[in-house]
Amino acid sequence: MHVADAVGEFIAWWGFKAIHGRIWTLLALSSNPRSQAEVADLLGVSRALVSTATHELHERGLVRPVGASRQAPWTAVMDVWPVIADVLRDREWIMIERARVTLEAAIEEAEILESSGVSLEFDLDRMRVLLSLTEMAQRFLRILVALRVPRSIASLGDWLVKATGLLSSLRRLR
Amino acid sequence: MHVADAVGEFIAWWGFKAIHGRIWTLLALSSNPRSQAEVADLLGVSRALVSTATHELHERGLVRPVGASRQAPWTAVMDVWPVIADVLRDREWIMIERARVTLEAAIEEAEILESSGVSLEFDLDRMRVLLSLTEMAQRFLRILVALRVPRSIASLGDWLVKATGLLSSLRRLR
DNA sequence: TTTGTAGTTCACACCGACGTAAACTTATGA
DNA sequence: TCATAAGTTTACGTCGGTGTGAACTACAAA
Numbered sequence: 001m002h003v004a005d006a007v008g009e010f011i012a013w014w015g016f017k018a019i020h021g022r023i024w025t026l027l028a029l030s031s032n033p034r035s036q037a038e039v040a041d042l043l044g045v046s047r048a049l050v051s052t053a054t055h056e057l058h059e060r061g062l063v064r065p066v067g068a069s070r071q072a073p074w075t076a077v078m079d080v081w082p083v084i085a086d087v088l089r090d091r092e093w094i095m096i097e098r099a100r101v102t103l104e105a106a107i108e109e110a111e112i113l114e115s116s117g118v119s120l121e122f123d124l125d126r127m128r129v130l131l132s133l134t135e136m137a138q139r140f141l142r143i144l145v146a147l148r149v150p151r152s153i154a155s156l157g158d159w160l161v162k163a164t165g166l167l168s169s170l171r172r173l174r
Numbered sequence: 175m176h177v178a179d180a181v182g183e184f185i186a187w188w189g190f191k192a193i194h195g196r197i198w199t200l201l202a203l204s205s206n207p208r209s210q211a212e213v214a215d216l217l218g219v220s221r222a223l224v225s226t227a228t229h230e231l232h233e234r235g236l237v238r239p240v241g242a243s244r245q246a247p248w249t250a251v252m253d254v255w256p257v258i259a260d261v262l263r264d265r266e267w268i269m270i271e272r273a274r275v276t277l278e279a280a281i282e283e284a285e286i287l288e289s290s291g292v293s294l295e296f297d298l299d300r301m302r303v304l305l306s307l308t309e310m311a312q313r314f315l316r317i318l319v320a321l322r323v324p325r326s327i328a329s330l331g332d333w334l335v336k337a338t339g340l341l342s343s344l345r346r347l348r
Numbered sequence: 349t350t351t352g353t354a355g356t357t358c359a360c361a362c363c364g365a366c367g368t369a370a371a372c373t374t375a376t377g378a
Numbered sequence: 379t380c381a382t383a384a385g386t387t388t389a390c391g392t393c394g395g396t397g398t399g400a401a402c403t404a405c406a407a408a
Binding site for chain 1: 176177179180181183184187199202203204205206252266269270272273275276277280294295296297300301303304306308309310311313314317320321322330331333334336337338340341342343344345347
């Protein structure tokens with residue numbers, strides 16, 4: 001399963017472990033649901049790893065069992081965008097927000113010092129530039145997680161064309 | 175230096191180590207260049223770490239010595255976007271490209287099998303969807319790395335407004 | 349030349365992420 | 379009921395990333 005390896009690694013970038021990506025890809029590309037044993041076998045990893053990883057994927061809603069029995073085979077949920085958006089929101093937003101808040105506090109402090117005539121060891125203008133950048137990143141992230149990528153294969157091609165067109169105009173910005 | 179920690183962690187996300195982000199941020203916010211000893215002291219890390227990290231930053235062009243002497247103090251290069259774009263290109267492009275090529279090969283193989291009447295264990299349509307997604311990701315990445323973020327503080331605010339406007343129309347896409 | 353200080357290099361320690369083996373639990377079916 | 383197979387849990391090994399200590403080098407000033 002070279003495909004699962006390659007796509008899996010790609011997916012791993014978006015806040016998942018590589019094994020998650022590999023399992024999801026294998027299930028996504030399979031015509032029929034597969035048992036954990038099959039998955040472990042095809043990917044060449046232990047059943048223990050498949051068991052835990054599958055449950056983590058299930059918690060995120062990226063994979064679901066077909067049937068109710070304990071050893072029901074698994075299939076991939078194809079509509080992954082909402083989950084990715086969630087991960088981005090949880091993980092990145094917190095990080096950016098912390099940087100932004102810290103910067104704001106530091107700027108405020110520096111402004112007070114400056115207004116009382118103290119010569120600063122730090123550069124206020126540059127602090128403001130960084131603050132603008134974090135705000136920009138937040139806006140960007142907000143738009144990203146609000147995006148609705150079409151779930152149907154039929155409309156996906158169409159959507160891709162329009163989205164690409166819009167993105168191109170970003171490049172022409174002066 | 176809480177600011178350096180917070181911003182540094184944020185930067186670390188873009189393919190750098192956290193210490194790189196912290197050092198760069200400290201230098202970027204300082205009114206005057208700083209020696210490695212000062213940096214190590216302010217950040218509370220060993221001079222050994224600052225030495226190697228500073229050189230790595232220098233190789234990437236994110237930081238430069240002021241003066242020619244061996245112990246010249248360092249200052250941050252503020253125009254970071256080209257460097258980030260480089261990292262994205264090098265690191266992400268390779269990953270996506272590998273996924274894309276592997277997928278294409280797998281699809282081709284599957285098509286041959288199917289046309290010769292063999293019933294497939296894998297789902298050809300889903301493979302094609304994944305392929306579209308990698309292509310979309312490539313287009314997106316290409317636009318991203320070609321972006322020119324203004325270097326001057328004066329035009330940055332203006333640019334941010336326009337860019338945000340464009341991004342918003344992405345959200346409204348159907 | 350000597351002495352002190354900044355910077356460099358390298359061997360090692362620590363830690364978390366990832367994966368395995370093996371024992372254990374639960375279901376299926378002869 | 380017992381045997382077998384699937385799935386789960388836990389304790390452990392390995393590895394890479396990150397950082398330190400200490401020895402070493404290069405330079406500046408006395």
